[in-house]
Each structure stands twice: as C-alpha cells, then as structure tokens.
Amino acid sequence: MTALYPVLGIPLLGMPLLALLGSIDKAGKVNVYLNGAGFLASLWLAIEVFNNGPMTVAAGEFRIDAFNVYLVVLTTFVGLTTAIFSAPYMLNETRHGRLTPNRLRLYHTMYQGFMLAMLVVLTTNNMGVLWVAMEGATLATVLLVSLYRTPESVEAAWKYFILCGVGIAQALFGTVLLYFAAGQIGTGGLGMQWSVLFEHAAELNPTVLSLAFVFLLVGYGTKIGLVPLHNWLPDAHSEGPTPMSAILSGLLLNDALYAVVRCKMLVDGSTGTHMAGYLMMGFGLLSFLVAALFLHRQRDIKRLFSYSSIEHMGMMTFAFGLGGPLATFAALMHMTMHSLTKSAIFVTVGHAAQLAKTQQLEKIRGLIKTQPAIGWGLLIGTAAIAGFPPFGVFTSEFLVLTATMQQFPWLTPLLLIGIGIAFAGLFRYIQPVVYGAVPEGQHPISANLWPVAVHLILVLWMGLSIPGVLSNWFDQATQTIAGSSPL
Structure with missing residues (x-):
C-alpha cells in the first residue's frame, strides 16, 4: 500500500473524530497526534518517491513527484508544529x-478539514479536483477566520469569502477552458488529468490555453494574495485565531502558487512562448512592491506580517515567472524558507498579543524585558524574514536577484529597492515592540516557543548548508518545472 492513503486518510478520519471530541481539554493533544501521524506518513511517501521516482495512484487520479512531495512534507510538518502551539x-x-x-x-x-484540502490540492492529478479542494480550503478557513464571532471577524470572513469566491469562479472558468482544449485533441475521460494534459501540451490549442491561464492566474492568484485582489488576506490574518494565521500564511498561499505553476507548465508547453511567465512576473513584482510600501502603514501586528507574506509571495511568483533552473530553484527554496519563518513569527506574535492583551503595535512594548523568549523569538524571526544573512531567506533572495541579473538585469534595482523598503517597514515597528519601555501591568505568560526554535534553527541551517536530500528534491523539481519553460 502506498503511503498516500494514510496521508489523506488521517485528516479525513480526524474530522469526524474531532467533531466528537473537539470541545474537551485533550482535543488539542488529539489534534497533535493526528498531525504527527500525518507527518510520519508524508515522510514515508517522500521516501517512496525518492526511491522509485514519480508515481500515480488510483487510476491516475493522484500523482506524486519531486515537485509536490516536498510540499506535502512541508505542509504536514508546519501543520504539526502549529498544532503543538495551538493546543495550549x-x-x-x-x-x-x-x-x-x-x-x-x-x-x-476545521483544522483537520483544512489539512485534508491542502493535501488533496498537492497530490491530485485532476485539475477539476484541484479546484474543488481549493474551494474546500476556502470554506474551512472562512469558518476559522470568523471563529471569534466579533463584528470585525465576521466582516473579515465575509470579505474573504466574497473575494476568494470571485477568484475561485475565475479559476473554474479557466479549468473549463482546459477541459475544452483537451476535448479538441480527443483525450476522452482523461482530459482533466494534469499528466495527460502535460504529455499532450504541444497539441493543445495555444489560444485557448493562453486565455485559460489568464483566468487561472487571476483565480488562484487571489488565493496567493497577489495585488490587486489581496485585500482579504490582512483582514483574515488579523481577525482570525493566531494558529490559523500561521497555517494560512505558511500553507494555503504555497498551495495556490503550486496550482498556478502547474498551469504555467501546461501553457508553456502549448504556446512555446514566455507569455505565462511574463504575466507571473508582472503580477509578482507589482505585489512585491505594493506590499513593501504598505508595511509602513500598519497599526496591527498581524496585519504587518500579513503584508510581509504578500511581499514574499510576490517575489516567489516573480521567480517562477522568470523560469530557468536558477530562478526556479530559488523560488522553491524561498517557498520553504518563508513557510518555516512566517509560521514561527505568527507563533511569537500570538504570544505577544496575549501578553500585551492587544494586537495594536503602539501598545505592544518591551517584550524582551517582560519575557525574553518571546522578544528574542520575534526579533530573530523578523531578522530572518527580512533577509538577514546567514538565514535561508537571504540565500533564496540572493539566488532570485542573481537569476534576475542574468535574465532581466534592468529589473534588479526594483527588487533591491523593494527589499530595502520592506526591511525598513518591518524594523521601524519591531524595534520598539521588542526594546521599548514596558507598559504598566504587563506580566509574563505561559508560552510554548519550542516550535519557533525548531523552525528558526532549520532556516538557519538551510542558509548555511542545504541538506543533500532537500537539494536533490529541489533539483528534481526544478528539472520538471524549468524543463517545460521556453527559456
């Protein structure tokens, strides 16, 4: 039996189990155990792919290769560490x-439902099922965003539902166009399978595929948080529970970008041009620069780091749009580094908000004096996400800059300016949050910060030396993705 079945089966069974047990004190521990089992199953699946190469399951309805298997492991790992934080x-x-x-x-x-939807997005070989799973993730996170039932959280959930609903409708139309193009070449009932479409990409109508990609990029780009359809993301982060912010920023955005890259591979093979890449570069660079500027206008600590997520997703989208082995490798690495770092940051942000009893930046002060572990965790996490060496984010950003200088050198100054603006935007707020005068009545709280330490140690380790296994995964995924690019 392939490990894919327990990878998907554990969260599927976890949903009804936690629906029965979810209100008891030990439900958080049950959630941790389920995610721990899912993580072990994902490692088993990764070993299978590493030893045997790409594999298809269930008559080709699921496909696992180097591109998605490492994202499956990353998803289950972040899901596990966030569950450990979220239990207490x-x-x-x-x-x-x-x-x-x-x-x-x-x-x-809904935590288990979200994990199931994300894993289906990554492992399905059917473009229609991918769309359904992405919609399922939307519904799960809408319920999580509105969990506190405050007027602000309900408004944020509705904004999220409406904007992402519009976006997912565009993605549905793009998916229908893919099926229409497949029907023209007689693929029969297999026309929605990505592997079949990729195999026959050169035969697909390039005009239809180009039009489909526009809708798919706008649709899934809404879930990525690309400008101008990014407005839901800061509200969802700021009003929902902090563990939801960690998995939303660390997992959902990755999976939406994964869907766009899979679609780009089909369009590149059909058109033989860099049209899809240019669109991704344009939306990615715009999102990167706009988010960097908006970092300077925030008053809520969760909104601050949500705009940081938009900035980094913009850079990843830009890098995947560049194409070529170096840019693709850099984008894959940056995706990993961002997930680990940003989920760690939201853990510290959650504890900081509990300690200060507010999310307002001007009221959170002196963390390093009141509770050094929280203060240092937030400071080091911010330094890592801002691209300080020797953290892994610095390495991946340096590779993106190098690839840009090789292919489009005139865009390099824009990236450098954006990185500088984002750095200034983060530290103008975080410096007083960490080192400012301690407000009266601020006392230490019980904090679970070992997931933060694990994530940041991994980011530091991968900045100093990428493990051979991970580098091999990135290389194989790069060959799959960049091999379809016309550049």
Missing part, C-alpha cells in the same frame, strides 16, 4: 471566554 493557546482562549466549547470543537474539526 486555543485552550487558553477558551478559558478566557473568547471561545465557547462548541467553537473550539469547530476549530479542531
């Missing part, structure tokens, strides 16, 4: 009256 955090929220037992039950159930 959400229980504390319940004890302070912010959540009722039934809402805690909903949280744990």
Whole structure:
C-alpha cells in the first residue's frame, strides 16, 4: 500500500473524530497526534518517491513527484508544529471566554478539514479536483477566520469569502477552458488529468490555453494574495485565531502558487512562448512592491506580517515567472524558507498579543524585558524574514536577484529597492515592540516557543548548508518545472 492513503486518510478520519471530541481539554493533544501521524506518513511517501521516482495512484487520479512531495512534507510538518502551539493557546482562549466549547470543537474539526484540502490540492492529478479542494480550503478557513464571532471577524470572513469566491469562479472558468482544449485533441475521460494534459501540451490549442491561464492566474492568484485582489488576506490574518494565521500564511498561499505553476507548465508547453511567465512576473513584482510600501502603514501586528507574506509571495511568483533552473530553484527554496519563518513569527506574535492583551503595535512594548523568549523569538524571526544573512531567506533572495541579473538585469534595482523598503517597514515597528519601555501591568505568560526554535534553527541551517536530500528534491523539481519553460 502506498503511503498516500494514510496521508489523506488521517485528516479525513480526524474530522469526524474531532467533531466528537473537539470541545474537551485533550482535543488539542488529539489534534497533535493526528498531525504527527500525518507527518510520519508524508515522510514515508517522500521516501517512496525518492526511491522509485514519480508515481500515480488510483487510476491516475493522484500523482506524486519531486515537485509536490516536498510540499506535502512541508505542509504536514508546519501543520504539526502549529498544532503543538495551538493546543495550549486555543485552550487558553477558551478559558478566557473568547471561545465557547462548541467553537473550539469547530476549530479542531476545521483544522483537520483544512489539512485534508491542502493535501488533496498537492497530490491530485485532476485539475477539476484541484479546484474543488481549493474551494474546500476556502470554506474551512472562512469558518476559522470568523471563529471569534466579533463584528470585525465576521466582516473579515465575509470579505474573504466574497473575494476568494470571485477568484475561485475565475479559476473554474479557466479549468473549463482546459477541459475544452483537451476535448479538441480527443483525450476522452482523461482530459482533466494534469499528466495527460502535460504529455499532450504541444497539441493543445495555444489560444485557448493562453486565455485559460489568464483566468487561472487571476483565480488562484487571489488565493496567493497577489495585488490587486489581496485585500482579504490582512483582514483574515488579523481577525482570525493566531494558529490559523500561521497555517494560512505558511500553507494555503504555497498551495495556490503550486496550482498556478502547474498551469504555467501546461501553457508553456502549448504556446512555446514566455507569455505565462511574463504575466507571473508582472503580477509578482507589482505585489512585491505594493506590499513593501504598505508595511509602513500598519497599526496591527498581524496585519504587518500579513503584508510581509504578500511581499514574499510576490517575489516567489516573480521567480517562477522568470523560469530557468536558477530562478526556479530559488523560488522553491524561498517557498520553504518563508513557510518555516512566517509560521514561527505568527507563533511569537500570538504570544505577544496575549501578553500585551492587544494586537495594536503602539501598545505592544518591551517584550524582551517582560519575557525574553518571546522578544528574542520575534526579533530573530523578523531578522530572518527580512533577509538577514546567514538565514535561508537571504540565500533564496540572493539566488532570485542573481537569476534576475542574468535574465532581466534592468529589473534588479526594483527588487533591491523593494527589499530595502520592506526591511525598513518591518524594523521601524519591531524595534520598539521588542526594546521599548514596558507598559504598566504587563506580566509574563505561559508560552510554548519550542516550535519557533525548531523552525528558526532549520532556516538557519538551510542558509548555511542545504541538506543533500532537500537539494536533490529541489533539483528534481526544478528539472520538471524549468524543463517545460521556453527559456
């Protein structure tokens, strides 16, 4: 039996289990155990692919290769560490009256539902199922965003639902166009399988594929947080529970970008041009620069780091759009570094907000004096995400800059300016948050920060030396993605 079945089966069974147990104090631990089992199953799956190469399961409906298997492992790992953080955090929220037992039950159930949807997005070989799974992730996160049932959280959930609903509708039309193009070459019932479309990409109508990609980029780009359809993301981060922000920024955005890259591979093979790449470069660079500027206008600490997520997703989209082995390798590495770093940052942000009893930046002060572990965790995490050497984000950003200088050198100054603006935007707020005068009545809290330490150690390690196994995964994924590019 392939490991794919437990990878998908564990969260599928976890949903009804936590629907029954989700309101008890030990439900958080059950959630941790489920995610731990899922992580072990994903490692088993990765070993299978590493030893045997790409594999298809269930009559070709699921396909695992070097590109998605490392994302499966990353998804289950971040899901596990976030569950470890969320178990005491959400229980504390319940004890302070912010959540009722039934809402805690909903949280744990939707956590598993979100994990299932994300894993289906990554492993399905069917472009229609991919769309359905992405919509399922949207519905799960809408319920998580509105979990506190405050007017602000309900408004954020509606904004998220409406904007992402519009976006996902565009992606549906793009998916229909893919099926139409496949029908013209007589693929029969296999026309929605990505592997079949990729094999026959040169036969697909390039005009239809080009039009399809526009809709797919706008649709899935909404989920990535690309400008101008990014407005849902800061609200969702700031109003939902902090563990949701960690998995939303660390996982959902990656999976949406994964879907766009899979679509780009089909269009590149059909058109033989760099049209899809140019569109991704344009939207990515615009998102990167706009988010860097908006970092300077934030008053909420979660919104601050949500704009940082938009900035980094813009850089990844730009790098995948560049194409070529170096840019693709850099984008894959940056995707990994961002997920690990940003999820660690949101853990510290959650504890900082609990300590200060507010998310307002001007009211969070002196963390390093009140509780050094939280202060240092936030400071080091911010330094890592800002691209300080020797962290892995610095390495991946340097590779993106190098690839840009090789292919489009006139764009390099824009990237450098954006990185500088983002750096200034982050540290103008984080410096007083960490080192400012301690407000009266601020006392230490119980904090679970070992997931932060694990993530940041991994980011530091990969900045100093990328492990051979991970480098091999990136190389194989790069060959798959960049091999379809016309450049």
